[in-house]
Amino acid sequence: MVLHNQKRILRSATVDDLEGKPFAAGPIFTMVIRYLQKHLLEALNLSHKGTLETDITYIITVPDIWGLAAKQFMREAAIEAGINCNRLKLALEPEAAAVYCGALGHTLVGQKFMVVDLGGGTADISVHERKGNGSLKNIHTPCGGTWGGIYVDANFTQFMAEIFGTRALTAMQADEMYDYFDMMRDFEVKKRNSQTDITFRIPVVLKENDEEHFHQSLSDRLSSLMFGEKVFVRGKDKLGIHPSIMQSFSTDQISAIVNHISSVLKEERMKDVGLIILVGGFAESPYVQQRIQKELQAVRLIVPEEPGLAVLKGAVMFGHKPNIISSRVMDYTYGVEIFDYDFEKKYSMEKKIFMNGEWLVKDVFRVFVRVNEDVPFDNKVTHAFFPTENPDYVVIFRTENNVHN
Numbered sequence: 329m330v331l332h333n334q335k336r337i338l339r340s341a342t343v344d345d346l347e348g349k350p351f352a353a354g355p356i357f358t359m360v361i362r363y364l365q366k367h368l369l370e371a372l373n374l375s376h377k378g379t380l381e382t383d384i385t386y387i388i389t390v391p392d393i394w395g396l397a398a399k400q401f402m403r404e405a406a407i408e409a410g411i412n413c414n415r416l417k418l419a420l421e422p423e424a425a426a427v428y429c430g431a432l433g434h435t436l437v438g439q440k441f442m443v444v445d446l447g448g449g450t451a452d453i454s455v456h457e458r459k460g461n462g463s464l465k466n467i468h469t470p471c472g473g474t475w476g477g478i479y480v481d482a483n484f485t486q487f488m489a490e491i492f493g494t495r496a497l498t499a500m501q502a503d504e505m506y507d508y509f510d511m512m513r514d515f516e517v518k519k520r521n522s523q524t525d526i527t528f529r530i531p532v533v534l535k536e537n538d539e540e541h542f543h544q545s546l547s548d549r550l551s552s553l554m555f556g557e558k559v560f561v562r563g564k565d566k567l568g569i570h571p572s573i574m575q576s577f578s579t580d581q582i583s584a585i586v587n588h589i590s591s592v593l594k595e596e597r598m599k600d601v602g603l604i605i606l607v608g609g610f611a612e613s614p615y616v617q618q619r620i621q622k623e624l625q626a627v628r629l630i631v632p633e634e635p636g637l638a639v640l641k642g643a644v645m646f647g648h649k650p651n652i653i654s655s656r657v658m659d660y661t662y663g664v665e666i667f668d669y670d671f672e673k674k675y676s677m678e679k680k681i682f683m684n685g686e687w688l689v690k691d692v693f694r695v696f697v698r699v700n701e702d703v704p705f706d707n708k709v710t711h712a713f714f715p716t717e718n719p720d721y722v723v724i725f726r727t728e729n730n731v732h733n
C-alpha cells in the first residue's frame with residue numbers, strides 16, 4: 329500500500345512498524361523476496377533435486393493499479409535480493425487471475441468478464457475478453473481501491489481498543505509483541521468462520537490492564553458498552569463474539585466493493601459483461617461471496633476453487649506462456665518531445681524556431697501510443713528522429729489525456 333499511487337520512484341519510501349516508527353521500504357521488500365527465494369530453493373532441493381537456480385524464471389505479481397514507479401520499485405527490490413534481471417518478469421495480478429480462471433475450463437470464449445481480486449490491501453477490478461484462440465484481451469483499464477482483508481483486521485483491533493482501551497492495546501503492541509501477534513493470528517484463523525459465535529482467548533495483559541484501569545470486572549464493563557448480548561465473557565479468559573459483530577468488521581469494505589463494481593458495470597462499453605470471477609484471499613470468505621452474489625444479481629458469479637491462490641497459479645501459467653495476454657489497453661498516452669515541420673501550416677510563429685537553415689515547430693509531443701488504445705502483445709511502434717544535440721538520454725512523456733496535435 330505504501331507504493332500505491334507513487335508518482336515517482338521513491339527510493340526513500342518508508343513503511344511504518346506496529347508502533348508507527350518508519351523504516352525504509354526498499355530493504356524490507358528485498359528481505360521478503362530474498363527469504364522467499366531461499367525458501368523456494370530449499371523446497372526444490374528436496375522435491376526436484378538437480379534443479380539449477382539458473383533454470384528458474386521468477387514472476388513477481390504486482391497490482392495493476394500500481395503506478396509505473398511502484399512497479400519499478402518492486403523490480404529493483406528483486407534485483408537487489410539477488411534475482412537475475414534476465415530471468416525476472418512482473419505479472420499484473422488481475423491478468424494472472426484471469427489466466428487462471430480461463431484455464432479452469434469455464435467456457436469464457438467470446439465472453440466479456442470481470443475479474444474481481446480481493447486481496448489483503450486492495451480490491452482490483454479488471455475486465456477481459458477471451459478470444460477464440462484462447463488468449464485474453466484486456467478491455468478496461470484496471471481500477472479498484474483500498475478495500476482488502478487487512479481492514480477487517482484493523483476494524484477488529486479498533487473493536488478490541490473500544491473494549492480494553494486504546495492505551496492498553498498500544499501498550500500491548502509495544503511491550504508484549506508476542507501476545508499481540510498471537511491475538512491477531514487467532515483472529516486470522518477464526519474470522520474465516522463468520523457464521524457462528526466465535527471465541528477468542530483474551531491476552532492476559534489486556535484483561536489485567538482492563539480490570540485495573542476501569543475498576544470493574546470485564547463482564548460488567550461489557551454490559552456497559554453498546555454490544556448488548558453480542559459480546560460476552562466465556563469462561564475465565566475468553567471473549568465470545570456473535571457472527572453479526574464479526575460480519576460488521578467487513579461490511580463497509582464489501583459495500584465499497586459492490587458499489588465500485590456496479591459503477592464499472594454501468595459504463596456503456598461494459599454493457600455485455602455478464603460474468604464476474606471472484607478471486608483473492610478475501611474472496612474465500614463465505615460472507616463476502618454471499619453479499620456480492622445477493623447484491624449483484626444481474627451478473628453471473630464464479631468463485632473458482634482456492635480463490636486465494638488464483639493469482640499465484642495464473643502467474644505461473646503466464647510465466648510459461650507470456651503471449652496468453654494478447655493485448656492490453658493503454659492507461660496513458662506516451663510520446664517524446666520533438667521539433668517538427670509545419671507541413672499543414674497550422675502553427676503560429678511563436679511556436680517556431682529557425683534551426684539549421686529551416687523553420688521548425690518546437691515542443692511538439694509526438695505520440696507513440698494513446699490512452700485506451702489496444703496494443704497487441706510484442707507490438708512495436710517506430711518513429712525515426714535525428715537528435716538536435718548529442719543526448720545521452722531520451723525523455724519520455726506520458727499523460728492521461730488523449731492528445732490531439
Ligand SMILES: Nc1ncnc2c1ncn2[C@@H]1O[C@H](COP(=O)(O)OP(=O)(O)OP(=O)(O)O)[C@@H](O)[C@H]1O
Nearest residue numbers: 446447448449450476477478520608609610612613
Ligand atoms: N476465509 C477468509 N475469510 C476472510 N478473509 C480471508 C479468508 N482467507 C483469507 N483472507 C484474507 O485475505 C487476505 C489475503 O488475500 P490475498 O492473499 O489475496 O492478498 P494479497 O494478494 O497478499 O494482497 P493484495 O492483493 O492486496 O496485494 C488477508 O487479509 C486474509 O486475512
Ligand SMILES: [Mg+2]
Nearest residue numbers: 421447448639
Ligand atoms: Mg493479491
